[in-house]
Amino acid sequence: xxxxxxxxxxxxxxxxxxxxxxxxxxxxxxxxxxxxxxxxxxxxxxxxxxxxxxxxxxxxxxxxxxxxxxxxxxxxxxxxxxxxxxxxxxxxxxxxxxxxxxxxxxxxxxxxxxxxxxxxxxxxxxxxxxxxxxxxxxxxxxxxxxxxxxxxxxxxxxxxxxxxxxxxxxxxxxxxxxxxxxxxxxxxxxxxxxxxxxxxxxxxxxxxxxxxxxxxxxxxxxxxxxxxxxxxxxxxxxxxxxxxxxxxxxxxxxxxxxxxxxxxxxxxxxxxxxxxxxxxxxxxxxxxxxxxxxxxxxx
Numbered sequence: 123x124x125x126x127x128x129x130x131x132x133x134x135x136x137x138x139x140x141x142x143x144x145x146x147x148x149x150x151x152x153x154x155x156x157x158x159x160x161x162x163x164x165x166x167x168x169x170x171x172x173x174x175x176x177x178x179x180x181x182x183x184x185x186x187x188x189x190x191x192x193x194x195x196x197x198x199x200x201x202x203x204x205x206x207x208x209x210x211x212x213x214x215x216x217x218x219x220x221x222x223x224x225x226x227x228x229x230x231x232x233x234x235x236x237x238x239x240x241x242x243x244x245x246x247x248x249x250x251x252x253x254x255x256x257x258x259x260x261x262x263x264x265x266x267x268x269x270x271x272x273x274x275x276x277x278x279x280x281x282x283x284x285x286x287x288x289x290x291x292x293x294x295x296x297x298x299x300x301x302x303x304x305x306x307x308x309x310x311x312x313x314x315x316x317x318x319x320x321x322x323x324x325x326x327x328x329x330x331x332x333x334x335x336x337x338x339x340x341x342x343x344x345x346x347x348x349x350x351x352x353x354x355x356x357x358x359x360x361x362x363x364x365x366x367x368x369x370x371x372x373x374x375x376x377x378x379x380x381x382x383x384x385x386x387x388x389x390x391x392x393x394x395x396x397x398x399x400x401x402x403x404x405x406x407x408x409x410x411x412x413x414x415x416x417x418x419x420x421x
Contacts, residue, residue: 124157127169127204127213134207140295142272152200159183169205170214177201177222195224233361235371240265242357243350252318252336257349259307259314260333260341264365266307267291268372268390271343271365277332279315284308293391301389 128150135146159180160166167176184194201219208214235243244261248254264274273291281290287308288300303311315332324331325338333341346365354363361367369390376386 123166123168124153127208128153130211131204131207134210135203140297142294148196149200149203152197153204155184155197156180156201156204169208172218174218174221177218181222198222198224233363233367233370234374235359235361235363235367237375239357239359239361240368240371243353243359246353246356252322255310255314255318256333257353259310260346260349261353261368262307262310263289263303264368265372266304267301268369268376269301270294270369270391271346273391274346274365275333275341275343278330279332280330282311282315282332284312291391294393297391299388299391 131153132146132150135141135149141149162183163179165176181194181198184197189197198219202217202222205214205217205219209217240261244258247258247261249258260274263269263277264271267289269277269291270293273293276292277289278292281292283289283300284303287302287305289303291299291301293299311332319332319334322334322336323338324334328334328339331340335341335345343365350363350365350367354361373386373390376389377383
Protein backbone atom coordinates (compact mmCIF):
# COMPACT_ATOMS: atom_id res chain seq x y z
CA UNK A 123 0.00 0.00 0.00
CA UNK A 124 2.73 2.47 0.98
CA UNK A 125 4.78 1.78 -2.16
CA UNK A 126 2.30 3.83 -4.19
CA UNK A 127 2.47 6.71 -1.71
CA UNK A 128 6.27 6.65 -1.73
CA UNK A 129 6.35 6.59 -5.52
CA UNK A 130 4.04 9.60 -5.70
CA UNK A 131 6.03 11.41 -2.99
CA UNK A 132 9.27 10.78 -4.90
CA UNK A 133 7.80 12.27 -8.08
CA UNK A 134 6.52 15.25 -6.07
CA UNK A 135 9.97 15.92 -4.59
CA UNK A 136 11.67 15.60 -7.98
CA UNK A 137 9.20 17.50 -10.14
CA UNK A 138 7.47 19.97 -7.81
CA UNK A 139 10.31 20.67 -5.39
CA UNK A 140 13.19 20.11 -7.84
CA UNK A 141 15.28 18.48 -5.11
CA UNK A 142 18.56 16.71 -5.78
CA UNK A 143 18.71 12.92 -5.88
CA UNK A 144 20.47 12.88 -2.50
CA UNK A 145 17.76 15.01 -0.87
CA UNK A 146 14.98 12.90 -2.40
CA UNK A 147 16.55 9.71 -1.06
CA UNK A 148 16.92 11.28 2.39
CA UNK A 149 13.22 12.21 2.54
CA UNK A 150 12.20 8.75 1.35
CA UNK A 151 14.36 7.12 4.04
CA UNK A 152 12.44 9.12 6.65
CA UNK A 153 9.16 7.67 5.38
CA UNK A 154 10.76 4.21 5.29
CA UNK A 155 11.51 4.50 9.00
CA UNK A 156 7.84 5.23 9.69
CA UNK A 157 6.69 2.19 7.70
CA UNK A 158 9.38 0.04 9.37
CA UNK A 159 8.00 1.02 12.76
CA UNK A 160 4.48 0.07 11.68
CA UNK A 161 5.81 -3.30 10.57
CA UNK A 162 7.45 -3.87 13.95
CA UNK A 163 4.28 -3.07 15.91
CA UNK A 164 2.26 -5.01 13.32
CA UNK A 165 -0.13 -2.15 12.77
CA UNK A 166 -0.25 -1.26 9.06
CA UNK A 167 -1.99 2.09 8.76
CA UNK A 168 -2.79 4.27 5.77
CA UNK A 169 -1.49 7.87 5.95
CA UNK A 170 -5.03 9.07 6.68
CA UNK A 171 -5.31 6.68 9.65
CA UNK A 172 -2.18 7.91 11.42
CA UNK A 173 -2.86 10.36 14.23
CA UNK A 174 -0.66 12.52 16.43
CA UNK A 175 -0.69 9.73 19.03
CA UNK A 176 0.86 7.20 16.61
CA UNK A 177 3.47 9.72 15.48
CA UNK A 178 4.43 10.42 19.10
CA UNK A 179 4.88 6.68 19.64
CA UNK A 180 7.02 6.56 16.49
CA UNK A 181 9.22 9.40 17.79
CA UNK A 182 9.62 7.59 21.10
CA UNK A 183 10.69 4.49 19.15
CA UNK A 184 13.37 6.27 17.10
CA UNK A 185 14.57 7.92 20.32
CA UNK A 186 14.98 4.49 21.92
CA UNK A 187 17.12 3.45 18.95
CA UNK A 188 19.76 5.86 20.25
CA UNK A 189 19.45 8.44 17.49
CA UNK A 190 20.64 11.92 18.39
CA UNK A 191 18.21 14.80 18.82
CA UNK A 192 19.46 16.21 15.52
CA UNK A 193 18.76 12.94 13.69
CA UNK A 194 15.32 12.70 15.27
CA UNK A 195 14.51 16.26 14.21
CA UNK A 196 15.66 15.46 10.68
CA UNK A 197 13.33 12.44 10.48
CA UNK A 198 10.40 14.48 11.82
CA UNK A 199 11.09 17.11 9.15
CA UNK A 200 10.91 14.38 6.51
CA UNK A 201 7.58 13.07 7.85
CA UNK A 202 6.20 16.62 7.86
CA UNK A 203 7.25 16.96 4.23
CA UNK A 204 5.45 13.73 3.38
CA UNK A 205 2.21 14.96 4.96
CA UNK A 206 2.45 18.26 3.10
CA UNK A 207 2.48 16.16 -0.06
CA UNK A 208 -0.49 14.12 1.20
CA UNK A 209 -2.49 17.31 1.76
CA UNK A 210 -1.71 18.58 -1.74
CA UNK A 211 -2.79 15.28 -3.27
CA UNK A 212 -5.90 14.99 -1.02
CA UNK A 213 -4.61 11.73 0.44
CA UNK A 214 -5.36 13.18 3.88
CA UNK A 215 -7.67 15.97 5.00
CA UNK A 216 -5.74 16.89 8.16
CA UNK A 217 -2.03 17.03 8.97
CA UNK A 218 -1.20 15.00 12.12
CA UNK A 219 2.33 16.47 12.23
CA UNK A 220 1.13 20.00 13.00
CA UNK A 221 1.35 19.52 16.77
CA UNK A 222 4.28 17.07 16.65
CA UNK A 223 7.17 18.43 18.69
CA UNK A 224 10.73 17.76 17.66
CA UNK A 225 13.40 17.28 20.33
CA UNK A 226 15.29 20.46 21.16
CA UNK A 227 18.57 20.66 19.30
CA UNK A 228 21.51 22.89 19.86
CA UNK A 229 22.65 24.13 16.50
CA UNK A 230 26.31 23.24 16.19
CA UNK A 231 28.42 26.09 14.93
CA UNK A 232 30.80 24.92 12.20
CA UNK A 233 34.54 25.46 12.34
CA UNK A 234 35.69 28.55 10.47
CA UNK A 235 39.09 29.11 8.87
CA UNK A 236 40.85 32.42 9.32
CA UNK A 237 42.12 34.21 6.23
CA UNK A 238 45.67 33.26 7.28
CA UNK A 239 44.73 29.57 7.54
CA UNK A 240 43.15 29.65 4.09
CA UNK A 241 46.31 31.23 2.69
CA UNK A 242 48.41 28.56 4.44
CA UNK A 243 46.36 25.79 2.84
CA UNK A 244 46.45 27.31 -0.63
CA UNK A 245 50.17 27.92 -0.19
CA UNK A 246 50.76 24.16 0.04
CA UNK A 247 49.69 23.63 -3.57
CA UNK A 248 52.32 22.72 -6.13
CA UNK A 249 51.51 25.08 -8.98
CA UNK A 250 53.97 23.36 -11.30
CA UNK A 251 51.53 20.47 -11.72
CA UNK A 252 48.24 20.30 -13.62
CA UNK A 253 46.37 19.32 -10.45
CA UNK A 254 47.99 22.11 -8.45
CA UNK A 255 46.94 24.79 -10.93
CA UNK A 256 43.41 23.41 -11.07
CA UNK A 257 43.12 23.13 -7.29
CA UNK A 258 44.39 26.68 -6.85
CA UNK A 259 41.57 27.92 -9.10
CA UNK A 260 39.04 25.76 -7.23
CA UNK A 261 39.98 26.96 -3.73
CA UNK A 262 40.26 30.61 -4.77
CA UNK A 263 36.78 30.34 -6.32
CA UNK A 264 35.28 28.59 -3.29
CA UNK A 265 36.53 31.21 -0.89
CA UNK A 266 35.85 34.17 -3.20
CA UNK A 267 32.27 33.13 -3.99
CA UNK A 268 31.14 30.96 -1.05
CA UNK A 269 30.01 28.15 -3.32
CA UNK A 270 28.63 24.79 -2.26
CA UNK A 271 30.85 21.91 -3.33
CA UNK A 272 28.14 20.69 -5.74
CA UNK A 273 28.09 24.16 -7.33
CA UNK A 274 31.86 24.04 -7.83
CA UNK A 275 31.93 20.65 -9.54
CA UNK A 276 29.02 21.68 -11.79
CA UNK A 277 30.44 25.08 -12.75
CA UNK A 278 30.23 25.56 -16.51
CA UNK A 279 32.47 27.57 -18.81
CA UNK A 280 29.42 29.07 -20.51
CA UNK A 281 28.36 30.53 -17.16
CA UNK A 282 31.56 32.49 -16.59
CA UNK A 283 31.36 36.26 -17.11
CA UNK A 284 34.86 37.05 -15.94
CA UNK A 285 35.16 40.30 -17.91
CA UNK A 286 32.43 41.80 -15.72
CA UNK A 287 33.39 39.88 -12.57
CA UNK A 288 30.45 37.49 -12.23
CA UNK A 289 29.71 33.79 -12.51
CA UNK A 290 26.30 32.15 -12.93
CA UNK A 291 25.78 29.40 -10.38
CA UNK A 292 23.22 26.58 -10.45
CA UNK A 293 22.24 26.02 -6.82
CA UNK A 294 19.79 23.84 -4.92
CA UNK A 295 16.60 23.05 -6.79
CA UNK A 296 18.27 24.18 -10.04
CA UNK A 297 17.91 27.80 -8.92
CA UNK A 298 20.30 30.14 -10.67
CA UNK A 299 22.04 33.14 -9.17
CA UNK A 300 24.75 35.57 -10.26
CA UNK A 301 27.68 35.71 -7.84
CA UNK A 302 30.51 38.30 -7.89
CA UNK A 303 33.97 36.78 -8.17
CA UNK A 304 37.17 38.35 -6.84
CA UNK A 305 40.20 39.35 -8.88
CA UNK A 306 42.47 36.59 -7.50
CA UNK A 307 39.88 33.92 -8.28
CA UNK A 308 39.43 35.36 -11.80
CA UNK A 309 43.20 35.36 -12.32
CA UNK A 310 43.72 31.72 -11.38
CA UNK A 311 40.54 30.56 -13.07
CA UNK A 312 41.79 32.10 -16.32
CA UNK A 313 45.23 30.51 -15.89
CA UNK A 314 43.61 27.11 -15.39
CA UNK A 315 41.10 27.49 -18.22
CA UNK A 316 43.45 29.01 -20.80
CA UNK A 317 46.81 27.43 -19.96
CA UNK A 318 46.07 24.10 -18.29
CA UNK A 319 42.65 22.81 -19.22
CA UNK A 320 43.20 23.33 -22.97
CA UNK A 321 45.90 20.65 -22.91
CA UNK A 322 43.66 18.04 -21.28
CA UNK A 323 41.58 15.46 -23.14
CA UNK A 324 37.86 16.05 -22.56
CA UNK A 325 35.28 13.25 -22.61
CA UNK A 326 32.24 13.92 -24.78
CA UNK A 327 29.49 15.51 -22.75
CA UNK A 328 31.91 17.33 -20.42
CA UNK A 329 33.08 20.02 -22.87
CA UNK A 330 31.38 22.79 -20.89
CA UNK A 331 32.46 21.52 -17.47
CA UNK A 332 35.11 23.87 -16.06
CA UNK A 333 37.00 21.72 -13.56
CA UNK A 334 38.09 18.35 -14.94
CA UNK A 335 39.78 15.31 -13.46
CA UNK A 336 42.70 13.67 -15.23
CA UNK A 337 40.29 11.48 -17.22
CA UNK A 338 38.53 14.48 -18.77
CA UNK A 339 35.35 14.28 -16.70
CA UNK A 340 33.95 16.47 -13.95
CA UNK A 341 35.39 16.18 -10.47
CA UNK A 342 33.39 14.44 -7.76
CA UNK A 343 32.45 16.10 -4.49
CA UNK A 344 34.44 13.45 -2.65
CA UNK A 345 37.57 14.37 -4.62
CA UNK A 346 37.35 17.99 -3.51
CA UNK A 347 36.84 16.78 0.07
CA UNK A 348 40.08 14.79 -0.13
CA UNK A 349 41.97 17.70 -1.68
CA UNK A 350 40.96 20.02 1.16
CA UNK A 351 41.61 17.47 3.92
CA UNK A 352 45.09 16.80 2.58
CA UNK A 353 45.95 20.49 2.32
CA UNK A 354 44.68 21.12 5.86
CA UNK A 355 46.91 18.32 7.16
CA UNK A 356 49.91 19.70 5.28
CA UNK A 357 49.24 23.16 6.73
CA UNK A 358 49.02 21.72 10.26
CA UNK A 359 45.38 22.73 10.69
CA UNK A 360 43.58 20.45 13.16
CA UNK A 361 40.08 21.91 12.83
CA UNK A 362 37.29 19.80 11.35
CA UNK A 363 37.64 20.78 7.69
CA UNK A 364 35.42 20.03 4.69
CA UNK A 365 34.61 21.84 1.44
CA UNK A 366 31.72 23.51 3.27
CA UNK A 367 34.25 25.09 5.65
CA UNK A 368 35.28 27.45 2.85
CA UNK A 369 31.65 28.49 2.39
CA UNK A 370 31.23 29.04 6.14
CA UNK A 371 34.45 31.05 6.24
CA UNK A 372 33.38 33.20 3.27
CA UNK A 373 30.08 34.08 4.97
CA UNK A 374 31.57 34.58 8.43
CA UNK A 375 34.29 36.92 7.17
CA UNK A 376 31.67 38.97 5.32
CA UNK A 377 29.45 39.29 8.40
CA UNK A 378 32.42 40.11 10.63
CA UNK A 379 33.38 42.81 8.17
CA UNK A 380 29.92 44.39 8.45
CA UNK A 381 28.27 43.04 5.28
CA UNK A 382 24.50 43.34 4.99
CA UNK A 383 22.87 40.01 5.86
CA UNK A 384 20.51 40.22 2.89
CA UNK A 385 23.47 40.56 0.53
CA UNK A 386 25.15 37.55 2.13
CA UNK A 387 21.89 35.60 1.78
CA UNK A 388 21.76 36.44 -1.93
CA UNK A 389 25.37 35.42 -2.54
CA UNK A 390 24.98 32.14 -0.65
CA UNK A 391 21.72 31.32 -2.41
CA UNK A 392 19.81 30.74 0.84
CA UNK A 393 16.05 30.59 0.32
CA UNK A 394 15.42 31.91 3.85
CA UNK A 395 17.42 34.56 5.68
CA UNK A 396 16.95 32.45 8.83
CA UNK A 397 19.57 30.09 7.43
CA UNK A 398 21.96 32.99 6.87
CA UNK A 399 21.47 34.30 10.38
CA UNK A 400 23.66 31.54 11.82
CA UNK A 401 26.63 33.62 10.70
CA UNK A 402 25.69 36.40 13.10
CA UNK A 403 26.47 33.94 15.90
CA UNK A 404 29.76 32.62 14.58
CA UNK A 405 31.92 35.56 15.60
CA UNK A 406 31.38 35.56 19.36
CA UNK A 407 35.09 35.50 20.16
CA UNK A 408 35.61 38.35 17.71
CA UNK A 409 32.86 40.41 19.35
CA UNK A 410 34.15 39.64 22.84
CA UNK A 411 37.68 40.72 21.94
CA UNK A 412 36.28 43.93 20.42
CA UNK A 413 34.39 44.70 23.64
CA UNK A 414 37.46 43.93 25.72
CA UNK A 415 39.49 46.32 23.63
CA UNK A 416 37.09 49.24 23.29
CA UNK A 417 34.42 49.13 26.01
CA UNK A 418 35.58 50.62 29.34
CA UNK A 419 33.15 48.57 31.43
CA UNK A 420 33.82 45.26 29.71
CA UNK A 421 36.97 44.16 31.54
